[in-house]
Amino acid sequence: MSQKVFSTEAPPSSVLHASLSINPPKIVRAEGHYLYTTDGTKIFDASGGAAVSCLGHNNARVKRAIMDQLNKVEYTFSPHFTTDAYEQLAKFLVDSTGGAMKKVFVTGSGSEAVEACLKMARQYFMELPEPQPQRTRFIARDRSYHGNTIASLSVSGHKARRAIYEPMLLQNMSFVSPCYPYRDMRKGETDEQYVARLAQELEDEFQRVGPNTVCGVVLETMAGLTLGAVAPVPGYLKAMKAVCERHGALFVLDEVLAGMGRTGTLHAWEQEDVVPDLQTVAKGLGAGYAPIGALLVGKKVVDVLSQGTKAFMHFQTYHGHPTACAAAYEVQQVIKDEGLVENCRKMGIYLGERLRDRLGVHKNVGEIRGRGLVWAIELVQDRVTKAPFPVQTKVAPTIHAAGLQKFAIALLPGGGVVDGMNGDLVVLAPPYTITREDVDLIVEHTAKAIESILGPAETTAKL
Numbered sequence: 001m002s003q004k005v006f007s008t009e010a011p012p013s014s015v016l017h018a019s020l021s022i023n024p025p026k027i028v029r030a031e032g033h034y035l036y037t038t039d040g041t042k043i044f045d046a047s048g049g050a051a052v053s054c055l056g057h058n059n060a061r062v063k064r065a066i067m068d069q070l071n072k073v074e075y076t077f078s079p080h081f082t083t084d085a086y087e088q089l090a091k092f093l094v095d096s097t098g099g100a101m102k103k104v105f106v107t108g109s110g111s112e113a114v115e116a117c118l119k120m121a122r123q124y125f126m127e128l129p130e131p132q133p134q135r136t137r138f139i140a141r142d143r144s145y146h147g148n149t150i151a152s153l154s155v156s157g158h159k160a161r162r163a164i165y166e167p168m169l170l171q172n173m174s175f176v177s178p179c180y181p182y183r184d185m186r187k188g189e190t191d192e193q194y195v196a197r198l199a200q201e202l203e204d205e206f207q208r209v210g211p212n213t214v215c216g217v218v219l220e221t222m223a224g225l226t227l228g229a230v231a232p233v234p235g236y237l238k239a240m241k242a243v244c245e246r247h248g249a250l251f252v253l254d255e256v257l258a259g260m261g262r263t264g265t266l267h268a269w270e271q272e273d274v275v276p277d278l279q280t281v282a283k284g285l286g287a288g289y290a291p292i293g294a295l296l297v298g299k300k301v302v303d304v305l306s307q308g309t310k311a312f313m314h315f316q317t318y319h320g321h322p323t324a325c326a327a328a329y330e331v332q333q334v335i336k337d338e339g340l341v342e343n344c345r346k347m348g349i350y351l352g353e354r355l356r357d358r359l360g361v362h363k364n365v366g367e368i369r370g371r372g373l374v375w376a377i378e379l380v381q382d383r384v385t386k387a388p389f390p391v392q393t394k395v396a397p398t399i400h401a402a403g404l405q406k407f408a409i410a411l412l413p414g415g416g417v418v419d420g421m422n423g424d425l426v427v428l429a430p431p432y433t434i435t436r437e438d439v440d441l442i443v444e445h446t447a448k449a450i451e452s453i454l455g456p457a458e459t460t461a462k463l
């Protein structure tokens, strides 16, 4: 499979691009759902970058809010000063949880939110009336992703992303199976039995490492890019939280990707009948108009800190950045005013139907899954055995390149879904502003990109 690329003839770049030998296409303008390259190619942004651009590009209201904030105060050091922008965004987030989360710490990215979260969990146990300094461990899931700084990568279970850094990663993390029915549910097993098996595995892991050594269990409410848009089986998160509670550990939900509307409710946990003790959000929070993430701290943890040192032992130069907060606050107001979470839910249902109609019969499509506006197409060599393509064949990256070059659509390629190395995904995460016509375009162009590499859809049993 040969991979053609954009602008191989481009002049040398000083940027440390993802590839040192290939320059990616240069975007000179973006509007609505489209990105425009130097040569005038108009690309449909069906991935919102990395599941970020939930409003589409060039939103006038958000641009105005950023300018207004710049005219007031562009930056302050948050340990020393506060701003209306930070206060307003934090209040919006607390209110959006019905008060379940009590305080908000704004960061510059999802990874930083996860870092802050791990430290907050540790601090909670140090500030209990009877401190528990032996609690240093976290349990997360195999093939998960929680970020790329050392601590957030340490708590991520994706082998390929960890590989070369493994000897430098923190040792106080361990991993249990993800909730991944397509590959892991046994024949004849019910949802209840599957959930009970996963809860038992978590219980066993607590016992293995010592139940009173665990600060928290860190899960994506809906697995995003590395496992590929896998929604939890009903009752799964509740069962996982029950194990945490049994052992006094914190229940941590990473909603960096799944949060802020992406799955069809503002917080993905609203659909699961659970409330986390700590929560992270990022991508859809600022919709790409500012680099921003946030840690949301639940009542239980805030109460302990309030009785303890009354201070979070963590800060960064840019945390609570006023311009980023103003951008994110306006993004959230646009989402509310335009009913975009509702549209995300509706368009998500339509997108799922159309993907199954168009690609459900393809011999290499193993599963089409998603919720809201994050969908994944898992590609296999064989639908019966579910054997993946070997990683060396670069199926998903090649489809991604074909999408850009031949069908003017930006997709997200994913890999490692089977074992952290092998197993290809094509992920879609378009803006919440899309229409039915946009969905039709996305599905047709995605299907064509896949067919251009794997051949046309063959009529086998539909998924």
Ligand SMILES: Cc1ncc(COP(=O)(O)O)c(C=O)c1O
Residues within 6 Å of the ligand: 050, 109, 110, 111, 112, 114, 145, 146, 147, 148, 220, 224, 225, 254, 255, 256, 257, 258, 282, 293
């Ligand atoms: C679930 C999850 N957590 C954390 C991160 C890291 O966020 P960032 O790339 O903004 O640092 C990501 C990024 O994809 C993510 O999907």
